[in-house]
Amino acid sequence: MFDATTYTQRRQQLKQQLGGGLVLLLGNEEAGMNYKDNWYPFYQDSTFRYYFGLDLADLTGVIDIDRDEVILFGPEQSIDDVVWTGPLPSLASLAEQVGVHNVMPNGKIADYLAGANNLHYLPPYRPEHQLKLQAWTGKTVLEPSLPLIETIVAQRSIKSEAEIQEIEKAVTFTSRMHRSVMQFAREGMKEHEVASEAIRYAEATGNLLSFPVICTTQGQILHNHYRGNTLKANDMLLLDAGIQTAAGYAGDMTRTFPVGPTFTERQRELYQVVLDTHEAAMAALKPGMLYKDVHLLACRKLTDGLKQVGLMHGDTDEAVQAGAHTMFFQCGLGHMMGMDVHDMENLGEQYVGYTPELRKSTEFGLKSLRLGRALEPGFVLTVEPGIYIIPELIDMRRNDKVAQQFINFEMLDTYRDFGGIRIEDDLVITESGSRILGEPLPKTITEVEAIRQQAL
């Protein structure tokens, strides 16, 4: 947590930018797994935490710009609570920690809001938010505030020095977690055994995971949460995992490494294509550059590499324009990162990653690019190109004229069970370019094979 002044200044900036009305920021509640009181680990709403700092359930923050009043709503502690949870600081003393001097019990929220004639709230992403907002506003159809979304996105997109330090901490934890798994994985293990090392590391260091660990020999399945496969000698393992520090900032990295001591020839070739793409994309990052253009540059670099391998042919620019590369790279190059691993995703990708002038594309490939707009110093983002061989996609496009023009299907058919490769780092945009965050983690073929050979 930062000091009270930080939160006060953040709220002050929000007030000034928004200019009027009443801002209602919902903290999260405990979430029941299979019954109400069997709780998942608590994750606070990141916007609430950005302005009100507290990492506890059942709080609501109000910034009443018109009355120039900030209030923290929360539960009152009962004597029974002391028996079950031990003595806790009072709501008032919690509020003081984040520079708020007015507190009220949760039961008073609806009454308080009844007086507001210009209520701003964010889009609900948990059903509990929906229910609360319905109950407090008396409306069935909610109307999240676009001005509030835009103001918050503008403010949170530029990370302060203190925030960048926290993110750097999260990325270093993330990097060490990856290193630990790279040393731990062995042929014959199940994916969940390997994943357990990442999960152990997060808990052992007093952190949370910033998202569920992706730990798979089937890297071509992009959202793969299944962990039942056994690691075989010639497999690659793709680990996409990140730490969320106690202060609430996320890291997010991906590495792909051989289960054996070395990559196979085919793996090595395509790994190098992804790595070259990764380096080229990172080198292109600088203020003013559209991230969409960095993505397209990466697509061209990837296409060039695939042409060299023989899996693609034809003119690179035409291939990318026609979307031919999406046979191998179906998703976006990266996303904003901060207190959320996909920063502010619940506020809407159009607002976070694009502008009114630059709308998000609906084309396959580009529609999965979460960030498109011009970069600014203080942005923190990921760069994560990949090659994914999806048999279903090969079959789907086999008779497609455009695909035939650029894809070597005969060769590709021999890659059907190749799997997937992704390499991902986290960077901050600086005045002159960008800087990779966190402790370096093996990435070149030589480095990756060295750490595996040492481990085995």
Next chain:
Amino acid sequence: MFDATTYTQRRQQLKQQLGGGLVLLLGNEEAGMNYKDNWYPFYQDSTFRYYFGLDLADLTGVIDIDRDEVILFGPEQSIDDVVWTGPLPSLASLAEQVGVHNVMPNGKIADYLAGANNLHYLPPYRPEHQLKLQAWTGKTVLEPSLPLIETIVAQRSIKSEAEIQEIEKAVTFTSRMHRSVMQFAREGMKEHEVASEAIRYAEATGNLLSFPVICTTQGQILHNHYRGNTLKANDMLLLDAGIQTAAGYAGDMTRTFPVGPTFTERQRELYQVVLDTHEAAMAALKPGMLYKDVHLLACRKLTDGLKQVGLMHGDTDEAVQAGAHTMFFQCGLGHMMGMDVHDMENLGEQYVGYTPELRKSTEFGLKSLRLGRALEPGFVLTVEPGIYIIPELIDMRRNDKVAQQFINFEMLDTYRDFGGIRIEDDLVITESGSRILGEPLPKTITEVEAIRQQAL
């Protein structure tokens, strides 16, 4: 998962017992942590899983007794899904696995229900259930079905042989997880470092946790999810943790062990009181016995032990009747266990643990006893007595006449920082008594000290 016949028979029994109407059973959805698509690990609703077996999100089961029809509602897979999640079995083939031959898309649920004139559903415990039920029934105030609750509780309370085998598996995993932590913990570690070994074990063995690990040197705080304390030489560590197997059955055990190689004299004395109570309570379990009476027997045993130590005095029966023992034992002796660690808790403790004739008490102590009713063969439950020294409670009762009659406050004041002890095992009620489930785990002072001495 069991075979299709099992689920068909379970639904058949429900139909016969309930006699008529339309039963709507909601599976769970994925739950977002800090934005919608950043999911917590998936936990299925246990009742849905009991009757429909499937451990996937976004499914709804309908048992239409009047039309003699069973339908599984679910999502249809799109081409995009294949790219992101890989090919999945169709809804129809999933349904076949659990003996259901009719499937419909989720979008048709409201229409289907519109024809029902006797709709039965369970109390919502996740906000998503509330929103769905409101949308599908058109009602703001929901009316869960008491006959459905009672029928399901009656059916699920008696575990089948196959279920007991699954629970035994969960308890054995749980026991091994505890053993591993008992060997792992060291002076100077943070509680979260110790907890990481339990969490690692669950994931490494391909299981989930049945509830968030309690791993604390402050065992007197009953719902302690804080893990920031450092283990000191004379501390005891209380570990309350359980495994949920892939088949969806829970284990739940607690052990309290010294951070050093041996208990201190004071710890040893009170540990033995808890252990004697634990043994006496387990020995009393048999069909026909009220679990409430087992709880009261345990309270008397505990009081006898505390009298011997010198912390209590006076007549044991009178002390327990007056609730004096709740200075040390504030909660219930145990609870039902099955697919939920507190089995069926979302259906209501009154219905699961009590009867219309035996209402749950509102007295301090007894009001936290989740199970009171007469035991039957096939019940699976926990026995978990404890001693918890809560300084705030001492101060609260210091001037209480009844407390003064039974409590040695002068001595108790020297125990203010003692902490807490709990010992918990899982048992099944048999025709003649009960049987402890799972692989035995050190419990006597000699056994516990031996495993610690070996480890250190």
